[in-house]
Amino acid sequence: MAFEPPQRLVRALPLGESEWLGQLPKLLEDAVVRLGLDVERVVAPGGRSSLVALVRRPDGSPAALKLVPPSAAAGLERAALECWNGFGAVRVLDASEGALLLERLHPEVSVRSLPESKALLEAAGTVRRLWVEPPAGHGFETVAERTGRQAAALSEHSDEAPPALVAGALGAREELLAGAAEELLLHGNFRQSKVLGGDRVPWLAVGPEPLVGERAYDLARLVRDRVEDLIATASGPSAARRRVNRLADSLDLDPDRLRGWTLFRAVESATRAMASGRGREAELSLELAAWL
Structure with a gap:
């Protein structure tokens, strides 16, 4: 073919x-x-x-x-x-x-096509349905396992990001894992573009990279959606922090845990983007991380 x-x-x-x-x-x-x-x-x-x-x-x-x-x-x-x-x-x-x-589904219609406030609301309503008990005998890795590999790579390429952000991200991960209690099935790569229009129901998630752990980890990537819009405004830092608080409140999560996982995932993602030659993407993630 x-x-x-x-x-x-x-x-x-x-x-x-x-x-x-x-x-x-x-x-x-x-x-x-x-x-x-x-x-x-x-x-x-x-x-x-x-x-x-x-x-x-x-x-x-x-x-x-x-x-x-x-x-x-x-x-x-x-x-x-x-x-x-x-x-x-x-x-x-x-x-x-x-x-x-x-x-x-409708691949040309994602939640990202909605106005920002509506997109966050619909995305949050979708991801909360996915947080269920994992099946017995599952083969999914844990948040600790996945982020352990990422933390090792982040330490190895720490020169790709400001030292204070790298240290903060690694420290946040250690602190979060020490206090983690939830063991739920997570999407693993959840963001607005992973929620497409459907016929059975308006919105359905696609493309999971599943793992088991706490909900705040799963929500952290969603915080970075449309980061270029936040950076384009003078109120970007305060708007980013409000987004963390709003998402945490809408799903009954601890905002500090969501903030910590957002920091780790933003800095880790930035170093991978930099290593792959995606400099602009890395800069956006690092700027958001600096605001948290």
Whole structure:
């Protein structure tokens, strides 16, 4: 099946995934034949870590076929989506290694398209549905495990960010983990662009990188959404702090814990962005971190 992978995906994938990228046309064709699908189109610009094609099932019903590289752990994404079973998240229709057949959402309509205050409200209402007890015998990693790897990398590349911010981020993580009590299933990569319009319900989450831990960790990435808008205003620092307090209050969270995880995740994300040549993205995250 001949097609050009979206350039966003091509640019974002690490070099180690080049073999998978080259096999994409064959992988898509194999999945389409196995499931008896008709392809309408490949979603573009699409995501940075997967290929999504809009398809029709043998009965004519719409669906979306998602192909992910081996490093993306599609099995864990599938396990989380099946645990949620369509409550707050996209529903799994079929799955095999490296491929997920999902209910069709509206990829061109995300919560990010709404005015900021409405977007935060809808996003918060969606993510709270995902915070459930993880299934027995689950294979999800914990917040401590994931952030442990990230903290080690952050320490190794500490010259990519101001020393005070790096120290503050690492210290916040240690303090937060020492007082962590919640063990809930989390989305892991939740932000406005991960909430798409649906037909069953208005908004559904997609693209989880699931793990187990406290809710404040899951909400921290949402704080950084539209950071460029905050930075463009003179009231940016106070607006950022109000956003933390507002989100924490709307979901009955401790604002200090949300602030701490936002600091860690912003600084960690900035160092990765800097190492990947995404300097502007790194600068925005570091500026927000300095305001917290």
